Amino acid sequence: MDLSRLPPLEQRSLSIGYLRLTDAAPLVMAKELRLYEKYGLDVTLQREVSWANLRDRLITGDLDAAQMLAPLPLATSLGAGGLRAEILSGLALSLNGNAITVSTSLSSELRKRGAQPELSARSSATALRQYIEEEGAQLTFAAVHSFSCHTFLLRSWLVSAGIDPDRDVRVIVLPPEQMVDSLSRGIIDGYCVGEPWNSIAVQHGVGEVQATACQLWHKGIEKVLAVMAGWHQRHPATHLRLRLAVMEASLWLAHPDRRLACAKVLARPEYLDMPEQQLLPSLSGRFAFSRNRPPQHLPDFHVFGRYQAGFPWRSSGDWFLQQIGDLLGKSLDADTSQSIVQQSYRTDLYREAARMLQLPCPQRDYQTVRQQNAPWSPNNSGDWGTDLVPLHANVHRSGSRA
Numbered sequence: 014m015d016l017s018r019l020p021p022l023e024q025r026s027l028s029i030g031y032l033r034l035t036d037a038a039p040l041v042m043a044k045e046l047r048l049y050e051k052y053g054l055d056v057t058l059q060r061e062v063s064w065a066n067l068r069d070r071l072i073t074g075d076l077d078a079a080q081m082l083a084p085l086p087l088a089t090s091l092g093a094g095g096l097r098a099e100i101l102s103g104l105a106l107s108l109n110g111n112a113i114t115v116s117t118s119l120s121s122e123l124r125k126r127g128a129q130p131e132l133s134a135r136s137s138a139t140a141l142r143q144y145i146e147e148e149g150a151q152l153t154f155a156a157v158h159s160f161s162c163h164t165f166l167l168r169s170w171l172v173s174a175g176i177d178p179d180r181d182v183r184v185i186v187l188p189p190e191q192m193v194d195s196l197s198r199g200i201i202d203g204y205c206v207g208e209p210w211n212s213i214a215v216q217h218g219v220g221e222v223q224a225t226a227c228q229l230w231h232k233g234i235e236k237v238l239a240v241m242a243g244w245h246q247r248h249p250a251t252h253l254r255l256r257l258a259v260m261e262a263s264l265w266l267a268h269p270d271r272r273l274a275c276a277k278v279l280a281r282p283e284y285l286d287m288p289e290q291q292l293l294p295s296l297s298g299r300f301a302f303s304r305n306r307p308p309q310h311l312p313d314f315h316v317f318g319r320y321q322a323g324f325p326w327r328s329s330g331d332w333f334l335q336q337i338g339d340l341l342g343k344s345l346d347a348d349t350s351q352s353i354v355q356q357s358y359r360t361d362l363y364r365e366a367a368r369m370l371q372l373p374c375p376q377r378d379y380q381t382v383r384q385q386n387a388p389w390s391p392n393n394s395g396d397w398g399t400d401l402v403p404l405h406a407n408v409h410r411s412g413s414r415a
Contacts, residue, residue: 014257014369016052020250026055027255030067030079033060033190033285035208035295036107036236037080038275039317041284043262051261052254058284063188064158065094071241072098077248078255080106081239084333086357088160091345093337099242103362104256105323106236106263108316110295111163111226112211113137113170115203116196119144119152120221120303131302131309134224138174141223145181155187155195155204163205165336166229170205196220207235208295208315209287216291221303227313232320234329242356256366260323267318272296321374324363328379330354 027049031037040058043049049056059076061067068085070076086100113134115123126140144150156163168178178184187195192204197219204210214220226233238259245252265271276296280289294300298312316322331354338345360378367374 014371019052019254019369022053022251022254023248024077024251025053026057027077027251028057028059028075030059030061030070030076032062032064032067032080033287034080034110034210034236035279035285035292036110036315036317037285038266038279038296038315039106039259039262040080040238041279042265042275043258045278046262046265048258048261049255052258054251054254054258056255060284062190064161068096068100071100071239072096074241074244077244078238078240078252081237082158082161083234083237083329084160084162084165084337085158086237086239087330087334087353088337090353090357091334091337093160093341099356100239101242101245101357101359101362102237102239102325103252103359104238104259104366105234105325106238106259106317108232108235108320108322109226109313110207110235110315111166111205112208112222113167113203113205113224114192114196114211114214114220114222115141116199117219117221117303119202120223122148123223128223130221130223131306134170134228135173137223138170138176141171142174142176142181145176151183152202153183153185153200155185155192155201155206157186157189157192157206159186159340160333160337162226162230162233162235162333163207164340165333166224166226167205169229170224193217193219209285209291212294212301213287213291215294215301215304218304222301225300225311225314227311232313232316232322234326237325252362253366253369256362257369260318260366260370260372263318263323265318269298269312272298323367324375325358325360326375326378326380327354327358327360328381330358331379 031040067079071079086102089098089100122144123137123140126143128137128140130137156167171178189206189210192206192210193214195201211222276289276292279285279292295314298314299308300311300314301308334350364374
């Protein structure tokens with residue numbers, strides 16, 4: 014690319030927020046590979062402890078951009094959770110990356126009742142329903158935010174077996190870093206979280222994985238690069254250069270043989286500050302569901318640069334907004350929904366950067382959600398983990414138990 018063709022920067026120094034999650038890799042590697050520098054940016058990465066804290070610091074202007082849960086720009090634009098602000102994204106950072114983990118004692122009970130999580134996420138959910146019915150158990154699960162893919166995937170997994178997530182179990186919110194400790198202390202019985210917090214529980218022998226995002230919504234959008242709408246309006250050239258740098262990092266990460274080097278970088282104190290072996294299972298695609306069983310080959314556990322992963326499909330935004338509205342007990346009219354999705358998921362900004370990098374990209378903004386698969390093609394039919402209910406179904410109440 015001829016960098017002289019880029020419009021001049023409005024702001025050189027940027028602060029970008031992220032959490033201690035493996036899928037922060039594109040933001041970290043863009044710094045390590047000097048891609049921010051290539052595009053004239055001086056970026057400081059700031060590690061945050063929770064999604065709510067990260068969102069609040071973006072809104073107040075303490076951060077210029079942030080790694081963000083894919084549904085959160087939509088929820089915030091809607092005013093869900095008590096805050097209303099216009100947040101937008103022109104770039105998805107990752108697909109997949111989450112898993113559902115339960116305590117080792119509960120996992121043992123589920124295996125007695127036929128759970129085979131390595132083969133079928135639904136088998137684990139079905140075993141969980143049987144356990145609840147037989148034992149009269151009152152179980153508590155955690156997700157990282159009310160309006161997150163984690164919440165939606167967890168509820169979908171429960172509903173697939175006829176478990177009502179609003180009545181049959183308790184679902185609370187915890188920051189990712191508190192999940193493993195809360196599980197080991199018996200405060201919660203299970204959780205849905207991003208890596209490496211599932212692998213940490215497995216390696217410490219306190220938890221076992223029952224389902225992965227690959228099984229529940231294969232290649233579903235997970236994190237996005239978020240900025241305030243007002244900041245973008247004042248800094249369109251800076252935002253463009255930021256997207257270009259992160260997109261190049263994502264393309265670098267698309268090569269499996271580079272994931273080991275990435276794990277070494279992420280493990281460093283200034284980034285995730287954790288042992289490299291905790292980061293490798295999901296990055297390498299050799300992912301262990303439990304400590305005493307061989308790892309499974311899951312090359313798409315984390316997807317960064319492949320499959321048009323960066324494209325912020327507005328069809329995904331529609332589905333997220335439907336789930337947010339259902340959780341709030343609101344019925345959103347079509348015009349309101351369309352307006353929020355179009356303001357929050359800026360496919361035009363992705364296409365602008367893709368053209369400059371000479372990358373192909375979809376020419377339409379919507380597709381059937383269950384068709385999100387790779388490589389992008391209007392004729393593809395996606396692998397959705399078909400042992401589960403379709404994610405376009407209502408994942409909030411099963412209505413199947415008396």
